[in-house]
Amino acid sequence: MNRLVFHIASGDAFFAGVALLVVAVLLQTSNAPRRQRAATWFLSGGLIAIGFSATALPAWAYALLLVALALGRFARSFGRRSALATAAGVSALVAVGLLEAPSHVMPALRPSAARRVAIIGDSITAGYGADDATTKWPAILRDRHRVDVQDLSRMGATAASAATRLRENPVDAPVVLVEIGGNDMLGKTTPAAFETALDALLEALRRPGRQIVMFELPLPPLHERFGRIQRKLAARHGVALIPKRVLLSVIEGTDATVDSLHLTQQGHDRMAALVWAILAPAMPAPAGQPTDLSARFVSSSRSASGRSL
Numbered sequence: 001m002n003r004l005v006f007h008i009a010s011g012d013a014f015f016a017g018v019a020l021l022v023v024a025v026l027l028q029t030s031n032a033p034r035r036q037r038a039a040t041w042f043l044s045g046g047l048i049a050i051g052f053s054a055t056a057l058p059a060w061a062y063a064l065l066l067v068a069l070a071l072g073r074f075a076r077s078f079g080r081r082s083a084l085a086t087a088a089g090v091s092a093l094v095a096v097g098l099l100e101a102p103s104h105v106m107p108a109l110r111p112s113a114a115r116r117v118a119i120i121g122d123s124i125t126a127g128y129g130a131d132d133a134t135t136k137w138p139a140i141l142r143d144r145h146r147v148d149v150q151d152l153s154r155m156g157a158t159a160a161s162a163a164t165r166l167r168e169n170p171v172d173a174p175v176v177l178v179e180i181g182g183n184d185m186l187g188k189t190t191p192a193a194f195e196t197a198l199d200a201l202l203e204a205l206r207r208p209g210r211q212i213v214m215f216e217l218p219l220p221p222l223h224e225r226f227g228r229i230q231r232k233l234a235a236r237h238g239v240a241l242i243p244k245r246v247l248l249s250v251i252e253g254t255d256a257t258v259d260s261l262h263l264t265q266q267g268h269d270r271m272a273a274l275v276w277a278i279l280a281p282a283m284p285a286p287a288g289q290p291t292d293l294s295a296r297f298v299s300s301s302r303s304a305s306g307r308s309l
Contacts, residue, residue, distance in 0.1 A: 056227025
């Protein structure tokens with residue numbers, strides 16, 4: 001995965017697009033033909049960047065973005081109030097950027113009562129077939145960090161099949177990590193069916209005091225609806241979302257995948273390090289160890305990923 005693809009798929013392109021639109025609005029205040037042409041280029045580039053980023057903002061936020069562009073485009077027709085119209089357009093664009101910003105912040109877990117975690121995932125977690133002899137990242141967490149792991153991941157899992165498996169395998173861990181939805185989005189699951197299944201899954205996981213974290217789906221263009229559903233249900237059920245750049249930072253690594261998606265042993269090692277950076281603050285110290293060395297693990301996993309979390 002090259003830098004440009006990562007920039008787009010991680011959602012960073014959204015902020016670049018907003019910045020380009022701000023420049024376009026400011027340039028449109030000038031009557032100079034050269035600046036007007038430059039404004040057109042910045043406007044086109046900004047819209048393309050935002051479109052390809054597939055950012056799962058609500059529809060009203062995109063409507064606000066269009067209002068901001070309209071204010072910039074027709075600011076000069078406001079006469080003496082043209083500067084006010086331009087300022088309003090820029091402010092609206094900045095507001096849309098600030099609305100998205102929290103979705104790029106890593107979740108912070110609080111200490112839990114037990115050193116246990118349940119993991120619900122698809123083939124990125126479970127592996128991709130019977131020939132896969134690698135040690136999966138849930139097993140690495142268990143062995144390397146002395147964590148009791150209940151691994152409910154399965155190759156080909158969807159939100160619906162994960163909800164069914166959960167009924168057959170109750171979870172009692174105080175922390176649950178969910179890596180699900182890719183097969184729904186890239187398969188034949190409709191957005192409505194995905195919403196119903198994911199809602200049932202998260203509802204079944206909810207317990208007083210339990211912390212649930214879920215990987216946000218990296219979205220291809222025109223798949224924003226799946227992202228909106230995931231964000232809406234995460235907010236409804238009190239689930240913390242892990243920014244999509246985290247999973248992408250594993251997949252993009254050298255020798256991390258066999259097919260640009262399923263993890264090699266190096267990929268599972270990287271994934272384990274990144275997941276531990278998230279889970280470590282929630283894990284009480286193991287027996288015979290006075291404190292949890294989470295800060296050290298966070299530092300080491302950042303180095304392993306090559307990117308700041």
